[in-house]
Amino acid sequence: MLRQAVRRVAALGVGACAGVGACAGVHAQSLAGPPRANKEIHELEFRVSAAMAEKFDAWLPVYLKGLLELPGLLGAKILKPLKPAATKPAVIFVLGGPGAGKGTQSEYIVNKYGYVHLSAGDLLRAERKSGSAQGQLIDEYIAEGKIVPVEITVKLLMNAIEANGGKRFLVDGFPRNTNNLSGWQQVTGDRLRVMGVLFYDCPEEVMEARLLERGKTSGRTDDNLESIRKRFRTYTNETQPILAYYEQQGLVHKIDGTREVEEVWAETQDVINAFEQELLEEPPVTFRVHLHANESLLPFSARVARDVLKEWGEGTVQMSAASYSVSDSIKAFGLDALRSFD
Numbered sequence: 283m284l285r286q287a288v289r290r291v292a293a294l295g296v297g298a299c300a301g302v303g304a305c306a307g308v309h310a311q312s313l314a315g316p317p318r319a320n321k322e323i324h325e326l327e328f329r330v331s332a333a334m335a336e337k338f339d340a341w342l343p344v345y346l347k348g349l350l351e352l353p354g355l356l357g358a359k360i361l362k363p364l365k366p367a368a369t370k371p372a373v374i375f376v377l378g379g380p381g382a383g384k385g386t387q388s389e390y391i392v393n394k395y396g397y398v399h400l401s402a403g404d405l406l407r408a409e410r411k412s413g414s415a416q417g418q419l420i421d422e423y424i425a426e427g428k429i430v431p432v433e434i435t436v437k438l439l440m441n442a443i444e445a446n447g448g449k450r451f452l453v454d455g456f457p458r459n460t461n462n463l464s465g466w467q468q469v470t471g472d473r474l475r476v477m478g479v480l481f482y483d484c485p486e487e488v489m490e491a492r493l494l495e496r497g498k499t500s501g502r503t504d505d506n507l508e509s510i511r512k513r514f515r516t517y518t519n520e521t522q523p524i525l526a527y528y529e530q531q532g533l534v535h536k537i538d539g540t541r542e543v544e545e546v547w548a549e550t551q552d553v554i555n556a557f558e559q560e561l562l563e564e565p566p567v568t569f570r571v572h573l574h575a576n577e578s579l580l581p582f583s584a585r586v587a588r589d590v591l592k593e594w595g596e597g598t599v600q601m602s603a604a605s606y607s608v609s610d611s612i613k614a615f616g617l618d619a620l621r622s623f624d
């Protein structure tokens with residue numbers, strides 16, 4: 283039977299790294315005792331900022347392949363995550379009554395921050411125009427100011443999200459009722475990260491005047507007084523409860539939409555800047571590697587620390603290392619480590 287004595291390691295400060303020159307910024311650990319002749323597993327742990335995780339994931343196997351040329355190194359295995367969940371795409375919902383300024387502000391956000399703008403209304407109008415079987419149905423719902431069944435809308439949204447491959451989405455005019463909300467939750471599960479809701483608050487008389495003005499050139503079948511009033515009813519009865527739902531979760535950022543476009547934009551930027559900050563502060567992703575070797579930990583870990591620092595710079599990747607020597611007991615080992623003997 284294998285006996286594997288775990289030789290946990292003492293922390294090695296930056297000072298102790300000085301001999302290897304490039305250790306600063308990478309936290310390494312060394313063996314507490316003299317190296318043994320046994321086969322050893324060196325466990326390296328890399329904590330990588332979420333923003334860089336995908337790139338690190340691509341780099342690591344290539345780097346390890348090169349490292350295997352070193353004498354004394356018998357094998358290498360990446361344990362966790364084998365494929366880190368790519369940072370989830372972030373979604374911001376943009377809500378507000380018809381004519382509150384959702385589309386206008388979304389365009390500004392896209393121009394400054396590079397978000398992908400998905401307007402549920404635009405997607406439905408495009409689908410209507412495509413002459414598909416559901417075109418007629420969408421047409422009737424829009425003219426009546428009613429909310430199209432979610433099966434149609436969520437499919438259009440998800441197709442657009444998947445086709446785009448982007449990381450940050452503004453979903454404008456959605457979810458607009460409980461049917462929208464439950465359909466979205468059912469389809470997206472936890473694949474996307476809902477950051478919050480931008481809510482443009484505007485009284486009906488202001489929105490009505492804007493929409494009548496927009497109707498002179500928009501060519502929209504619903505920018506007429508009759509449809510506008512129906513849309514207002516739908517908004518009050520069906521969309522406001524959705525806002526209340528997200529408000530309870532502390533996700534709603536209410537912005538007074540009655541002011542000049544530039545003033546509304548100034549406040550919108552404050553909210554988006556806060557979201558951006560939150561995204562930067564995502565927890566790091568941890569990668570673990572087992573190196574199988576005949577040698578003691580220090581030469582390898584110092585070498586890897588130096589290479590990581592050279593490739594990734596200060597502060598992006600935090601590394602720590604531990605060593606296990608393999609002899610005749612498996613008790614001290616976790617399954618992960620055992621697998622690495624495959």
Ligand SMILES: Nc1ncnc2c1ncn2[C@@H]1O[C@H](COP(=O)(O)OP(=O)(O)O)[C@@H](O)[C@H]1O
Pocket residue numbers: 378379380381382383384385386387492493495496539540541542543544546
């Ligand atoms: N803050 C604002 N002040 C005055 N007019 C605005 C403002 N924001 C948007 N508009 C105008 O009002 C109309 C409706 O705006 P839009 O962004 O299309 O609203 P929504 O997407 O919420 O329906 C557009 O003609 C737009 O140019």
Ligand SMILES: Nc1ccn([C@@H]2O[C@H](COP(=O)(O)OP(=O)(O)O)[C@@H](O)[C@H]2O)c(=O)n1
Pocket residue numbers: 378379380381384401402403404406423424425427428429430431435454455456457458462504513
């Ligand atoms: N989630 C959505 C969004 C829009 N729509 C339809 O599209 C119409 C126009 O929505 P929009 O967001 O483009 O425009 P506004 O009403 O906000 O000005 C709505 O009145 C609905 O008929 C929908 O059915 N479901």
